[in-house]
Amino acid sequence: MKAVVKTEKGPGHVSYIDFPDPQKPGAGELLVEVKAACVCGTDLHIREDKFRNRPPVVLGHEFSGVVLEIGEGVTMFKPGDRVTAEAPARLCNKCMYCRTGNYNHCSNRSGMGWGENGAFAKYVIIEEQMSHKVPDNISFKAGALMEAAACVAHAIEITGIKADDTVVISGPGPNGLLMTQFAKAEGATVIVTGTNADAKRLEMAKQLGADYVINVQEEDAVQKIRDLTGGYGADIVFECAGAQSSIDACFEYVRRMGKYTQMAMFGERKMSIDMDKLVVKEIHMVGSQSQRWTSWDKLIKLLSAGKLQLESLATHEFKMSEWEKAFDCFEKKEGLKVVLYPED
Incomplete structure (x- = not known):
């Protein structure tokens, strides 16, 4: 062959x-x-x-x-x-x-x-x-x-989302758009952020259920997220862009005592994290690796019910x-x- x-x-x-x-x-x-x-x-x-x-x-x-x-x-x-x-x-x-x-x-x-x-x-x-x-x-x-979607299901699973959570997804690539659908299936309010280069992807995020989309090069994303959350910030952020600017922004988007989940990989690139902000805001930060059986079980149930595109x-x-x-x-x-x- x-x-x-x-x-x-x-x-x-x-x-x-x-x-x-x-x-x-x-x-x-x-x-x-x-x-x-x-x-x-x-x-x-x-x-x-x-x-x-x-x-x-x-x-x-x-x-x-x-x-x-x-x-x-x-x-x-x-x-x-x-x-x-x-x-x-x-x-x-x-x-x-x-x-x-x-x-x-x-x-x-x-x-x-x-x-x-x-x-x-x-x-x-x-x-x-x-x-x-x-x-x-x-x-x-x-x-x-389905394999890529199972990885996203795993990130959702280990993070934990409640129906009254406001979730920010930074980066409307494949994982970000899959994440949008999973977060909506959990009942969350979803905000997707991107850049000028992501215009078409942000539009797709809307079509897939995002409640709000923000072009960070045209709007003050931090202020808009605060306005949408009573001044607090997002309960949960998912970093799906794999860029230093996105990491920095996510630390601003998330509220004190909120959750930060790292979904994107960086290859050999070394990124920096504002550890003082992690401490002062008491951010719960976790990385998400691959998938497991429970992730697949969740994925297949949602697919069979027609809740994912x-x-x-x-x-x-x-x-x-x-x-x-x-x-x-x-x-x-x-x-x-x-x-x-x-x-x-």
Whole structure:
């Protein structure tokens, strides 16, 4: 089969090449035909060797597909099922984190697309315990966004949102727009902030349920948020932009004793935090890493109930052989989620 492969360590070394088809699924495994796969920032970091990887390895961890064959002992899936999978492809199932359901922190996990062959190919092997059915009411294209949405569901879960909370989401990229929908599903009042470059994305945030959108280059966002909250500030802020200016702004947006959740990743970039402000305002700050089963359970229930829109976030589509164009499109932020389709 043809696949997008990180062929060796170091910056670059990614090619669309012939790669061995997966073998028959082993015990507890599924052989899946990939129908759609999304580009993630992690894929770009792997290309530049800024994220761990074990070449040669097929990239890609956001996907949907159809089960072709099941291995011995598989009971939850059958051939023909529409599926997707969690990014932590294999776990040790022995450490404290695995045994308490927090396997996203298992230090022995091996992730799809960097430690295990991923989904930028025609076929992929996944473990039954890490697999989920794609709801019948969504397409394969939307199904390829489920892994990213599960990460957002995890951030919502560990932060905790009440129906009377005012939530600010800084950065209307894919995660910010997914976060908007999850926060609205929790009943919160949602404010999304962005820049001039985010004009179209801010408009989409409105369409997806945001109560207010603020262009920080045209309005005093801090003052407007205070005006909307009786002078206090937001109960919760989610930093989804991955920029120093956004971090600084979020510390201004959040009220005293409010919550700050870091969703965006920065690669090798080092950011600074105003620790005095963290102390003086008694801000509850947390980072959000990957996903876990409860996040997926929440996501699938909301999708099945028609409370989330994923397909509208898939703005650009390419053949798998056009992966370089797809990566370039994603890196330049020309679209939101960029989808790749395997070729025969």
